[in-house]
Amino acid sequence: MAQAFVQLERLNKSYGPVSAVTDLSLEIAKGESLTLLGPSGCGKTTTLRMVAGLEKPDAGAIRFDGKPVVSIADGINLPPEKRNIGMVFQSYAIWPHMTVAQNVAFPLKVRRVDAATIRERVRAALTMIGLGGLEDRPATRLSGGQQQRVALARALIHEPALLLLDEPLSNLDVKLREQMRVELKLLQARLGLTLIYVTHDQSEALSLSDRIAVLNRGHIEQIGAPRVLYEQPATPFVRDFLGKSVTLPGRVKSLAAGRAAVALAADGNAVIECAVPPGLDLAADREVEISLRPEAIHLANGQAGALHGIVEAVLYQGERSECEVKIGASALCVYLPAGSDAAPGDKIALAIEPNAARLWAKSSGVA
Amino acid sequence: MASTSPALPQPALSQPRRTIDPQYAVFLIVLGIVGLFVLYPVLVILVDSFVVGPIGGARNWGLDGWRAAFTDPTMLSAVRNTAKVLVANETISLPSAVLLAWLLARTDLPLRGTFEFAFWITFFLPSLSVTLGWIVLLGPQNGLLNQIALALIGKEPFDIYSFWGIVWAHISSSSLSIKVMLLTPLFRNLDAAFEEAARCSGAGRWMTLTRIVIPAVAPGILTVLVLSLIRAMQTFEIEMVLGPPFNFWVFGTKIYVLVAQVPPEFASATALAVIGFIIITPLIALHRWLATRTDYTSITGRERSQPTPLGRWRWPIFCLVALLTLTITVLPVTFLVTASFMKLFGFFNIASPWTTSHWGSVLNDDFFTHSLMNTLIVAAGTALGAIVLCSLAAYFTVRSRYLGRNLLDFLSWLPFAIPGILLGVGLLYVFLGNPVLKLLYGSVALMMLAMVIAGMTLGTQILKTTILQLGAALEEAARTCGASWWYGFRHIILPILMPTLVLVGVINFIAASRDIANIALLSSNTSKTLSLLQLDYMVDGRWEDAAVVSVVVMLVTTGAAFLARLCGIRLGVRG
Numbered sequence: 024m025a026q027a028f029v030q031l032e033r034l035n036k037s038y039g040p041v042s043a044v045t046d047l048s049l050e051i052a053k054g055e056s057l058t059l060l061g062p063s064g065c066g067k068t069t070t071l072r073m074v075a076g077l078e079k080p081d082a083g084a085i086r087f088d089g090k091p092v093v094s095i096a097d098g099i100n101l102p103p104e105k106r107n108i109g110m111v112f113q114s115y116a117i118w119p120h121m122t123v124a125q126n127v128a129f130p131l132k133v134r135r136v137d138a139a140t141i142r143e144r145v146r147a148a149l150t151m152i153g154l155g156g157l158e159d160r161p162a163t164r165l166s167g168g169q170q171q172r173v174a175l176a177r178a179l180i181h182e183p184a185l186l187l188l189d190e191p192l193s194n195l196d197v198k199l200r201e202q203m204r205v206e207l208k209l210l211q212a213r214l215g216l217t218l219i220y221v222t223h224d225q226s227e228a229l230s231l232s233d234r235i236a237v238l239n240r241g242h243i244e245q246i247g248a249p250r251v252l253y254e255q256p257a258t259p260f261v262r263d264f265l266g267k268s269v270t271l272p273g274r275v276k277s278l279a280a281g282r283a284a285v286a287l288a289a290d291g292n293a294v295i296e297c298a299v300p301p302g303l304d305l306a307a308d309r310e311v312e313i314s315l316r317p318e319a320i321h322l323a324n325g326q327a328g329a330l331h332g333i334v335e336a337v338l339y340q341g342e343r344s345e346c347e348v349k350i351g352a353s354a355l356c357v358y359l360p361a362g363s364d365a366a367p368g369d370k371i372a373l374a375i376e377p378n379a380a381r382l383w384a385k386s387s388g389v390a
Numbered sequence: 391m392a393s394t395s396p397a398l399p400q401p402a403l404s405q406p407r408r409t410i411d412p413q414y415a416v417f418l419i420v421l422g423i424v425g426l427f428v429l430y431p432v433l434v435i436l437v438d439s440f441v442v443g444p445i446g447g448a449r450n451w452g453l454d455g456w457r458a459a460f461t462d463p464t465m466l467s468a469v470r471n472t473a474k475v476l477v478a479n480e481t482i483s484l485p486s487a488v489l490l491a492w493l494l495a496r497t498d499l500p501l502r503g504t505f506e507f508a509f510w511i512t513f514f515l516p517s518l519s520v521t522l523g524w525i526v527l528l529g530p531q532n533g534l535l536n537q538i539a540l541a542l543i544g545k546e547p548f549d550i551y552s553f554w555g556i557v558w559a560h561i562s563s564s565s566l567s568i569k570v571m572l573l574t575p576l577f578r579n580l581d582a583a584f585e586e587a588a589r590c591s592g593a594g595r596w597m598t599l600t601r602i603v604i605p606a607v608a609p610g611i612l613t614v615l616v617l618s619l620i621r622a623m624q625t626f627e628i629e630m631v632l633g634p635p636f637n638f639w640v641f642g643t644k645i646y647v648l649v650a651q652v653p654p655e656f657a658s659a660t661a662l663a664v665i666g667f668i669i670i671t672p673l674i675a676l677h678r679w680l681a682t683r684t685d686y687t688s689i690t691g692r693e694r695s696q697p698t699p700l701g702r703w704r705w706p707i708f709c710l711v712a713l714l715t716l717t718i719t720v721l722p723v724t725f726l727v728t729a730s731f732m733k734l735f736g737f738f739n740i741a742s743p744w745t746t747s748h749w750g751s752v753l754n755d756d757f758f759t760h761s762l763m764n765t766l767i768v769a770a771g772t773a774l775g776a777i778v779l780c781s782l783a784a785y786f787t788v789r790s791r792y793l794g795r796n797l798l799d800f801l802s803w804l805p806f807a808i809p810g811i812l813l814g815v816g817l818l819y820v821f822l823g824n825p826v827l828k829l830l831y832g833s834v835a836l837m838m839l840a841m842v843i844a845g846m847t848l849g850t851q852i853l854k855t856t857i858l859q860l861g862a863a864l865e866e867a868a869r870t871c872g873a874s875w876w877y878g879f880r881h882i883i884l885p886i887l888m889p890t891l892v893l894v895g896v897i898n899f900i901a902a903s904r905d906i907a908n909i910a911l912l913s914s915n916t917s918k919t920l921s922l923l924q925l926d927y928m929v930d931g932r933w934e935d936a937a938v939v940s941v942v943v944m945l946v947t948t949g950a951a952f953l954a955r956l957c958g959i960r961l962g963v964r965g
Binding site for chain 2: 077102104112116120129177187
């Protein structure tokens with residue numbers, strides 16, 4: 024990682040007895056796109072608001088480019104307007120008494136930029152986000168998607184050192200959200216923005232970020248590239264929060280060379296081989312759990328060691344079908360190809376991709 | 391954004407110094423002003439209830455005032471009478487207002503917009519003017535309706551100078567209209583899906599109204615009721631005019647006579663006032679608790695549904711509502727205006743009863759023109775002062791996390807609990823006791839101050855609701871765009887609040903132009919307002935001149951209301 028541009032150092036924040044953020048530290052490189060991901064109440068928005076200066080941490084420090092913008096120990100707390108940031112709010116916060124152009128121009132007006140420059144830059148910004156010609160439209164007469172774009176233009180027009188986005192896409196409908204996701208990605212790449220993005224939507228996080236920090240109850244569970252988090256989740260929380268996964272109880276049958284053969288509790292004949300993660304203390308006969316991503320489970324074509332189950336429900340999704348399969352007392356989610364004709368009550372045999380299963384200590388799972 | 395664009399002046403991340411937060415400084419100033427002019431008079435009153443002896447004479451500590459308050463039967467009966475008027479008034483006006491608000495907000499009642507406006511206007515009619523109008527109609531012996539009844543059925547059924555006369559004057563002057571004003575937006579903003587779900591579940595119109603709609607707005611109705619209970623301790627003018635002829639005193643008028651009589655009995659008056667505080671304070675706490683519990687999520691204002699059709703009841707109900715609206719607006723106003731052109735107030739049966747001479751004499755009186763100027767100055771100053779103070783107080787109560795914001799919130803409620811006449815007494819003490827402030831005694835500035843304080847509660851509450859609904863993000867967005875708090879407050883918060891600010895200004899303008907209780911003790915001969923002039927005339931028995939002045943006061947208040955309406959200010963406290 025390049026030299027850290029934004030540093031969060033042991034941030035703490037609580038509201039009364041409720042601790043929102045606990046000892047949170049992380050670093051963001053210049054030009055990096057970092058997502059804070061987690062369920063509601065995990066502290067992600069509080070963290071973002073502390074970076075913006077909208078909340079004052081109880082303890083800790085935040086540095087931009089090495090200089091503290093807030094440091095409780097040193098009695099420093101710059102107000103938001105002194106931090107040179109841009110922020111897009113979940114509700115967009117488009118000012119209803121202004122036109123589109125006035126909204127976008129506001130950061131420049133505050134900085135006393137001359138009127139001609141403002142006009143030129145606002146026009147350029149609106150053209151860039153595809154709202155050219157709407158300068159004089161009252162802000163209240165915009166659709167959700169348009170408001171979102173205006174909010175983005177307003178956050179960017181003064182070329183902030185850091186762009187903060189608080190669930191910016193959550194109020195858009197599905198189609199528009201996917202479109203804006205692509206546009207945001209392109210814009211970030213083109214402008215080389217450093218940005219912190221808050222969301223609870225894991226697919227947004229996976230597709231938009233260079234790195235993701237998964238937050239849970241005020242601390243970071245895991246931080247890393249999307250692919251690392253998805254494929255090698257460090258904790259059950261990350262595993263269950265990012266993407267779909269199924270967890271099956273089992274028992275270690277044998278151990279050899281860092282690999283374990285696990286017999287599933289649901290179907291004793293099925294043995295799944297997987298790598299033993301570092302730090303997991305194992306012995307033969309130990310009860311464990313294995314986790315699987317649905318995309319790693321396929322229909323078996325008569326291989327040995329297949330899992331046998333009964334189809335419970337089929338959810339047709341167009342490009343594929345999601346199929347709930349019952350194996351003994353456990354349930355699995357399997358993706359079947361579009362042409363599959365599985366129906367509830369059918370017997371089904373499943374095969375698991377080699378090296379797809381991950382091994383966990385017993386009952387560590389947090390749903 | 392493009393790299394070719396000219397460089398922007400970027401605020402350097404300079405090493406910050408510890409400076410005084412300007413927002414905090416403004417907060418302290420507001421808290422200081424409110425504390426001085428609200429809390430201090432109250433403390434003065436409290437202390438004074440334990441002092442015996444005339445102002446200026448030998449004054450000693452003593453419990454005489456308290457003894458009188460608890461033993462004097464006239465004091466006890468004043469409290470009892472207040473409660474009786476309250477119960478009778480609320481029993482009639484609250485259910486009527488709930489039904490009316492629902493009819494106006496959720497049904498296809500014809501002309502419902504006009505009716506809503508009529509209730510709005512009714513609220514702004516000075517209650518003294520309305521009462522004068524009712525005296526013309528319902529007075530014993532000469533009352534027009536009594537004379538008609540005498541001719542038809544051979545007896546006079548009405549007497550405005552009675553318990554029910556007072557109750558009726560309350561209901562028709564503002565008690566009904568303020569409830570309709572407050573409840574209509576509540577019904578209007580209720581999520582239509584509640585009603586639609588009830589209808590889909592097989593409930594009829596009446597069932598939907600009584601089982602779903604009214605329970606859903608019940609917290610709001612309760613809030614309005616508690617507000618009315620608090621208000622009831624303040625009633626003054628109506629009882630001052632209608633009560634004494636049959637020796638009927640309530641809390642407000644009793645305090646007034648104790649203060650205004652010679653020699654004044656301040657100790658008893660202040661003791662009575664303290665008892666008032668003790669009754670009102672838990673009500674304020676209850677109101678605040680209710681207000682914070684109100685679940686804004688159920689009141690979304692989204693998905694406006696088709697209005698509920700009233701079916702074959704539509705026109706009968708229309709006739710009833712129209713009759714009621716005419717009765718409480720057009721009828722008393724018409725007869726007040728009529729009376730101002732009469733030789734003898736209310737005497738329709740004398741030969742050639744009409745004359746314009748009262749108008750001529752009053753309008754040509756320098757005293758009148760002077761009072762009119764005073765009224766406009768006090769009202770305009772009050773409006774301006776209320777806008778500044780209420781917006782800051784509301785803003786800090788809702789948005790800031792400063793220590794002391796709860797105190798500010800409580801202080802903004804306190805004027806509601808102080809009978810106007812006592813706020814006047816308290817301010818009098820404050821001003822006479824301070825050599826600098828003493829210079830302001832008897833000036834219009836002091837009267838403005840009293841009115842700003844008296845109107846603070848309503849204005850702050852209205853603005854608090856609006857600021858709460860705006861949410862913090864609009865302002866935070868300004869901060870993240872680089873605007874300081876003060877810049878954002880001026881360029882974002884104030885413009886967005888502007889319609890509400892104008893509403894608060896108009897309400898305070900009107901309140902000041904018709905007020906008597908708060909300023910009666912603070913004015914001098916040169917700073918008298920029209921409503922005080924009107925009261926003087928009534929006390930002197932110059933009823934015809936009082937009617938003329940009353941019509942002018944009414945023109946000022948309703949004129950301001952119409953003007954506000956023309957400027958596009960929406961009715962009531964709409965979300």
